[in-house]
Amino acid sequence: MTPKMMAHAQTVSARPRAVGVSSTRPTLDFATIGRTPLRLGLGARRTTSRELQVVEAASELLAAPLPDVSPDEEVGMPSLLRGFEATVPSADSARVRRRATRNVDAPRLGLKRLSLGARGLLAEPAADEAESEEDVVVVTRERGRRGRKKRGRESLSANKVFGREELERQTREIARDKENLHVRRSLLHNDITEITSKIAALDAIRARLEEDLFKLQEDELELDDELLMVQERLELETSQNGPSGSRHASLMASSRRRKGPAFLPSEHDELPPGVAFMSLECGSTPITSLDFSEPYGTLVTASQEDAHPRVWDLLTGEEVGRLRGHVGTIKALQVEAHLCATGATDGAVRLWDLRRVDGDVEASEWDLSDVLEEAEEDGESGGSVVVDRPHSGPNGTVRASRASEEADDDDDDAPGACVRVLEGHSKGVTALYFENDTLVTGASDKTLRQWDLTTGQCVMTMDILWAISHPSTLPAGHMPGFPVAGATAAAGAFAVPTPPYADGSWELYQDFIGAVQSWEYALVSGSGDGAVRMWDMRTGQAHRTLLGHTGPVTCLQFDEIHVVSGSLDKSVRIWDLRTGGIFETVKYDHGVTALQFDSRKIVSAAGENGVKIYNRTSMQHSTLTTNGHTRPVEKLRYMDRYLLSGGRDATVKIWAL
């Protein structure tokens, strides 16, 4: 064809509103030309947008992949056509037909009229008569004729004969109908499984959203704590500009009850959470107590069989000295800024100034004059101390120096770390807590003493045995495990075997007073009879006893709202401070020996190698084990995101939370 003809043909086809010619295929062939008569209007057709959509969708559909269906799935899934045949309305027609074949032409019984009459409605006589004309065979019931009478009593099916073909056809139809039923059943099964899986997927989404909700709640609590902290600091700094801003007081005010963020070096943020990034070896016996002044500050640890706690610098991870003075194992220890208080089984409480433990060059010079062989402290002189330095001199001996001094907390010419010794308890001190100028101690002589740190005198003694026998409120007697609490307390020695730790070991727990904490004039103590007592230090009376634990209470902490106590009965209880009711009980697998809590979590040492963390908002447990302890954790303490734990493997591990 000449180009002119081609152009002509093109205009012929382009003139009517052709569908899809230009969009999908640029080629021009006879087929497209042949389509033009159709499009020109054989049938006055208008192309609708739907048609266009459908055609355009075709190419997109072809792009979609065709998955391979596994054989067993195929068996379960009837084909679409089969389903069509089973569910289309005419599928039932065979059944209807069969039923119709069983319709017997019976004499007109007037059933409809009967039923209407039974219901109390009027029947329409006109309708009745009209129908009767269309009746097939009317058999009259005349009693006279014998033949008819017999016929009336025969069963309806007597004269009905189907014939073999009809019956065979009916069998086949029934079989087909049954197949249809099976098909429909499998269709429904498939639908049900689909819906179930969709529900499962939606449930999973909902669970994830709820987790996110929990995290938001946690964040909110954290922000609240931060706000409190910032407000405190604000007050502090504004008051420091005033006349009486003593550094000492400012540090005291915010340290033990500090809940908000601490000052951490910026590198701390880069540490992986939940991993122990530093380990300190402290001798060879289990750690009995530890505390630190601030993250990356000064740490003091005490071990069993060792009367001299070690002092560490957390920035470098090295031991900087020891506190010599005690004779027995240190059971209780607290560090606040540069002040350290220790209580030991010798019944004495000592206060130390940690700044003096740091080995200076000046300190080493005075020991040239009083160099002596290593000598232990003798308890009777007021406040002698020996500062020992781990670095040995060139001749390999450990330089020791001893200086006696008055029991005084002022700086002296003779340096020494021990600042004061408080004696008064008759048995070993097992728990202590100090804040500002008040120190409270609990000892195995079953008394609690309050001391004034400025004078060094005991201000009050509170006897637990007396409190037990004179309860302020009548106990409801709901302690099944401790019916003879008073009796065991009155008995001389208190010794309870601990439940086995995770590694199977156990020991005899003999600390009658496991933990104390005070704030202004309120004091809370946890004791070996399982009771948590709240005392008023102005009167010296226990005004409330919280009963619930069935084992000795080993650790406790309180804030404005809650008291949290952990005990050897493998549980941690959260009490309401104001009413004494229990908020929550958290169960563990082994006895709890140490805990600390804030608004979002409770970190506890529960007889396992890992440190247990309980999330209070989501109520989930987690454990820190990476690079962790090899024997159960005994004590722990954390500040903001810096956690220290000491275990029976004689190591202290430092974690980033």
Place this chain on the structure above:
Amino acid sequence: MKTAEVPYAADAELSLSFDELQVLRTQYEKELAQSHVTTQTKFNYAWGLVKSPIREHQVEGVQLLADIYRSEPKRRRECLYYLALGHYKMGNFDEARSFNSRLLEREPTNLQAQSLDSLIDTALKREGYVGMAIAGGAAAVGTLLLAGLIRRATRK
């Protein structure tokens, strides 16, 4: 792999009665109102629509089939055939051919697909003949006109 059970193309020419189609439509709309349409209902309605001789119905039917194709990957093989059949009935032979050939790639032994294939071929050829006839006719008319013009020009 089992071949899909699909009807021959001739089945698509048999349309359902109006009442039957109405029942299918009601069923479909009822499930729509409950916002959960089962695939079978959708297919029933779509197949009923495709079988009808009215073009609008066919278009709607093909649309529904395309929906099923998109949303149910397990049913795609069967849908390929039905889509091919639908487009064939509507006259979109190219789309019909592409769907059908896709199916034949997967199932070369499918009898119905093969028969549909030959049907599409025949239809295309027929259109081709018609096209040739038109083109020829147009060419003839064109030459006549040209001849007339030239004669007129040379005469004057």
